[in-house]
Structures are given as structure tokens and as C-alpha cells.
Amino acid sequence: MSTTLLRGKSFTSRLKLKGNGSFYLGIGIITFLIIIAAAAPLISHYDPTGQDLLNTLVPPSTHHLLGTDQLGRDVFTRIIYGARIDLAIGFAAVLLPFILGTTLGLVSGWFGGWFDSLLMRIVDTTIAFPFYVLAIALVFIVGPGPKAIILAITLVGWVAYCRIIRAAVLVAKELDYVHAAKLSGLPTARILRKHLLPNVISQAIIFSMSDIVLSILAIVSLGYLGLGVPIPTAEWGSMIQEGQAYILQQWWIPTIPGVMVVITGFGLSLIGDGLVKRLNK
Secondary structure (H helix, E strand, O other): OOHHHHHOOOHHHHOOOOOOHHHHHHHHHHHHHHHHHHOHHHHOOOOOOOOOOOOOOOOOOOOOOOOEOOOOOEHHHHHHHHHHHHHHHHHHHHHHHHHHHHHHHHHHHHHOHHHHHHHHHHHHHHHHOOHHHHHHHHHHHHOOOHHHHHHHHHHHHHHHHHHHHHHHHHHHOOOHHHHHHHHOOOOHHHHHHHHHHHHHOHHHHHHHHHHHHHHHHHHHHHHHOOOOOOOOOOOHHHHHHHHHHHOOOOOHHHHHHHHHHHHHHHHHHHHHHHHHHHHOO
């Protein structure tokens, strides 16, 4: 019995990205953001939290590319250090729900029965619970910071991946290559891991791109509300909140962090669109 029949058409075999301009543009944008975030200490010699009260609200110049804020902190430095926080939490906050939701969806869709029924009731209950209410409650319990944000997103975010994978498994387990794997006497764990998962995970990966955008928006929103990463840590949401009072005179202080959020979302959306175009061929 051929390996192709057993494994079906794998995710990697469909992921041929030659000529996919939107994917490469998105990869380029996100790679650039990751590089400047990682190299922030090399790019700027300013302290992102260091105050210089003698040079507050200085306009952009060769010394301060984006000027300074109300406390004399270099805005450009805070932007690139803020990218570290928002990107790191955004990716981490999606990784855990992705793993948890994919695992539960795979098991639920394959075995069905009481476990599937119970899990779907939990899913329905979780969907009905407002995310920001949960996030605010966790901030009061755990305290503001990355831990509370990641925990809040994980408690809600796994549901989407679980539903996506479960729906794909319900269809895929009736296909010929899965029946062939069963008839060959392979263990269930091997069928799930080696044959079924590679063929159902593509939609979850595509969704994860938009989910990272939503996670970053949640991080920025919580930071704007004062419930995210504690100040004075450089973070885009808190920068927008602190700079909004100066938008008419020093518009770049609250605007540039917002632009960075848009650019990040645009890059991730392009990656997702590129994956959709290739995987649907």
C-alpha cells in the first residue's frame, strides 16, 4: 500500500509559495519588525524608560528621529522596544491556544461520544463569555502584565482552533487514506499524528495569522486602558494612551504607535491571504 494513499495530500506538499507576492511581502514586513525589535539596543542608544525633563516634547530631529514625549523619552526608541513587547506577547498568546485547541479538536473529532459532547458544551460556554471582562478579571487576580494577558487570551482563544480542527477531522476521517491507515493496523496515535493532523492543520495555521492580529489588538487595547504591561515599560497601547493629550501639537507621539499596529496587522494579513491562495489551489 503506497505511502501517498496512507498520508493523503499533506500540508507541506500544498504549500508551494512560488510567485505568491502577498505572502512574501507579508513575510518581509513581519521579518523586518522582528529584526528591529530584536536589534533595538543596537539601533538606539537611548533608554526606553529614561526620562530627560529638560528635553520634553522635542520635535523630530537628527538626535531624536521621532522626537521626545512629555517625559523627555525618545519616541523612536520606545517604538522599537514596544515592538518587542507586543510581538512577543502576541505570538506567545496564540501559540498556547493553537496547541491546546488543535489537540482537543483532533481528539474530539476522532473519538466523538461523550467527550465530544462535553467539549462542545464547554466551547459554547466559553464563546458566550466576553473576552475583555475575563481579561479585566484576570488582571485583578494575577496582576497586570504579560502573564495575565497570555492567560486571558489562552482561556478564550483555544476555542476557535478546537472548532476548526474538529470540523476538519470529522470530514477527513471518512476519507480513503484514513481508512487505509486503519486497515493497515496502525496505532490510533500514529494515525492522528502522522496521517490526519498534517492534513487538517492548514486552516488552523491560516487562522492563526489573523488571530495574532487580534491578540496584538487586545494587548494594545488593554495597554490603552491601563490594564496591560505596567508603565513605564514601552508598549504601543500605553504610548497611545499617554500621548493622546498631545495629538494636536505633537501628533506623532500617539499616532506612530497606532501606525505600527496597522503595519503589523497588514503584514500578518498578507501572510494569511498568501497561505489561503496557495492552499486552496
